[in-house]
Amino acid sequence: MSKVLIVAEHLNGALNASATAKTVSAARALSPESIDVIVLSDAPDAIAAEAAKIDGVAAVLTVAHPANAHAVAAVLAPQIAKAAAGYSHVxxxxxxxxxxxxxxxxxxxxxxxxxxxxxxxxxxVFKRPIYAGNAIVTVGTPADRPVVATVRVASWPAAGQGGSAAVRALALDVALPTHTRFAGLAAGKSDRPDLQSAARVVSGGRGVGSAENFQVIYHLADRLGAAVGASRAAVDAGYVPNELQVGQTGKIIAPELYVAVGISGAIQHLTGIKDAGTIVAINKDGDAPIFEIADIGLVGDLFTLLPEIEAALG
Structure with missing residues (x-):
């Protein structure tokens, strides 16, 4: 029988509940004997308590160490590899x-x-996307070796809340590297919903025209309670920072509602939104590729249509 160890993602003392719960859903598809979650932090207790509430989790293992205050791969990986003994999947x-x-x-x-x-x-045996999501490949791994995998969270629903997994501390005798250390973190800050976990996203593309004009995207997003995204063209043009980029080389997302404004729909962008629930496209070019996958399409000037949409919202 399979035993799965899931590495919990967290930041600033809070669990990334969406990413972790969706990873649990993928693990449950294995019908394993058990699913455990490991939390590596300098103060893991509060994070572990959140993880313990995810349905399907049997136990939460905590590894408390000052070196785990920040997510440095070279520091976390040896501890995870040590903890993975006895597990068939990580x-x-x-x-x-x-x-x-x-x-x-x-x-x-x-x-x-x-x-x-x-x-x-x-x-x-698993399925994963290749060629920017244009094809799906089936891959197999050796049955006598542990499986290490990342889960495409946009393809899985989040496991429910209501679990009550046991939490226990794990002592690991691991030599941590001294050649890699945390120097600092530069991250964008926003009061809007997180782009990767938001139920609604409004994205702007090159058609918005400028960084100043991008305010219309922010304004509509605020009216909808949505996160803000952007195409690579908008990011490359300097309209918005790169943490807002959606697509093959940006963030892969699966919101319930995705509004694409002034985005033509290059294949790299479509790869990042293919699992969205409802896609609304607004573009003055009626032949733009985005309309081929849109559930609702509005052809016209975005600076005319967006105020009309906001007026209709009341």
């Missing part, structure tokens, strides 16, 4: 955190990582 979310940490874990365990798992065929 999963992490395919977020910036997971893409940084999990390859290091795989290397230490001497296996090849399976990236962006979007479906589970069996305990050692």
């Amino acid at each position: 999963f992490g979310p395919s977020t910036t955190f997971g893409k940084d940490v999990m390859p290091c874990v795989a290397a230490l365990l001497g296996v090849a990582q399976v990236s962006d798992v979007m479906a589970v065929e069996s305990s050692h």
Whole structure:
């Protein structure tokens, strides 16, 4: 039987509940004997209490160490690899955190990582996207080796809340590296919902025209209680910072509502939103590729249509 260890993502003392719960959903598809979550932090108790509430989690393991105050892959990976003894699978979310940490874990365990798992065929066979999401490949891993994988969170629903997993401290005898240390973190701050977990997202593209004009995107997002995103073209043009980029080289998201404003719909962008619930496209070019996947399309000048939409919202 499979036993799964999930690496919890957290920041500033709070669990990334959405990413972790979706990773749990992927693990449950294995029908495993048990699913445990590991929390590595300098003060893991509050984070562990959040993780313990996720349905399907049998136990939460905490590793408290001053070196775990910040998510440095070279520091976390040796501890995760040590804790993984006895587990058949080690999963992490395919977020910036997971893409940084999990390859290091795989290397230490001497296996090849399976990236962006979007479906589970069996305990050692998975489906994942390739070619910017234009094709899906089925991959197999050796049955006699542990599986290290990142989970494409946009492809999985979040596991429910209501669990009551046991929490226990884990003591690990691991030599931590001294050649890598935390120097600082530069991160954008916003009072708006998080882009990767928001139920609603409003994104702007090159058609918005300038950083100043991008205020219309922020304004509509605030009216909808939505997160703000952008195409790569808008980011490259300097309209918004790169942490807002949606697409193959940005964030892969799956909101219930996605509003694309002034975005033509390059394949790299469409890859990042293909799992969205309802897609609304607003563009003056009626032949823009975005309309091929949009559920609702509005052809016209965005600076005319957005005020009309906001007026209709009341």
